[in-house]
Amino acid sequence: MFKAFLIKYAEIGVKGKNRYLFEDALAAQIKYALKKCEGEFLVHKTQGRIYVDALTEFDFEETTARLQKVFGISGICPVVYVEDEGFDKLCLDVIAYLDNVYPDKNKTFKVQARRARKNYPKDSMTINRDMGEAILNAYPSMHVDVHNPDILLNIEIREKIYIYSETIPGPGGMPVGTGGKAMLLLSGGIDSPVAGYMIAKRGVKLDAVYFHAPPYTSERAKQKVIDLARIVSGYTGPIYLHIINFTDIQLYIYEKCPHEELTIIMRRYMMRIAERIAKETDCLGLVTGESIGQVASQTMHSLMATNEVCELPVYRPLIGFDKQEIVQVSEKIETYETSILPYEDCCTIFVAKHPVTKPNIKVIRRHEENLWDKIEELVEEAIGTKELVVCTESGTEVKKNT
């Protein structure tokens, strides 16, 4: 029955030139999201609105599920459109529409007509009144409520006539691509995929970096991170995932530095390397899944110690979240089941029994001096041998060492 969707978006702050950028980015993201759907669609902007017209048969559930992942969409209204064959025919169409969508007629309603085409013989007020009357005649158990109707029945007079009354909620946010690009430090845990989702929701495109430590971490642990990137790409578009072999750096730190400082020093090197790649790929910031106090490496002192090695801003969208709140989002975005698969993480190897929780930056810096002989060389080698995997929902493409 439905042939199109009216896409609603929050317009706050989207004025003038920004409005066009916003709408174009949103239309582009919608096209991308629908590529994988059965059927053909036309996405078009008409008089300050975005419509998705189905040109062929399509799967309603699949299509709305896809649209619900497109940031920037606040609501999705399934539309029935009919040819303009006179007002009486339109009333019949509307009555049939109501019967289809609302089997239970014990409802209040309000007709809200809008004329995008001013040559229509009735004005909006008259359409509202006459259509209301026709509906009341057809369904005596329905009542008009102009203030708080159960059904807000929209009639839009365009070339064709659009009928809609239902709104499926969208994810909100801003279309990806309106906010620059950031580098997500993506591990196999619960937090970082959620952090990536939240930054992308503000319109930011994502690249990602993952540090692994073969043979201490397995292929399956790596595959899990790729799978997570693929799930997140359902919201963000393709994610370029840079995979860094961190083993030699980790072993070298283990050999040269006090073990209780291992995690902090390791994380400082992760940040440094992530920043190097971020700068090479035009990212404007780093993103992590850190949250204050969650583990020893995420106390205020530790965060300060990892933060100081970066020039780029480090975004930590989960900073004030409790674990339970993060889990809720990860369930909603469907990364949770993958995140809890029990594969080892390179951070958990060699961890000290009693890691420092209040690292002293001066002490850390001094101990890092123990690494100076060889660390630059190891970092260069790690970056020089990185793998690049382009992750999309439909699959992955490996581009080695680009």
Ligand code: ATP
């Ligand atoms: P997560 O659930 O995201 O793994 P976590 O609670 O395990 O987080 P940490 O291990 O302290 O916390 O990591 C903090 C953040 O550092 C992660 O959220 C992630 O952004 C980044 N990170 C940690 N390990 C890696 C890794 N192996 N590769 C890339 N980023 C990592």
Ligand code: MG
């Ligand atoms: Mg982790």
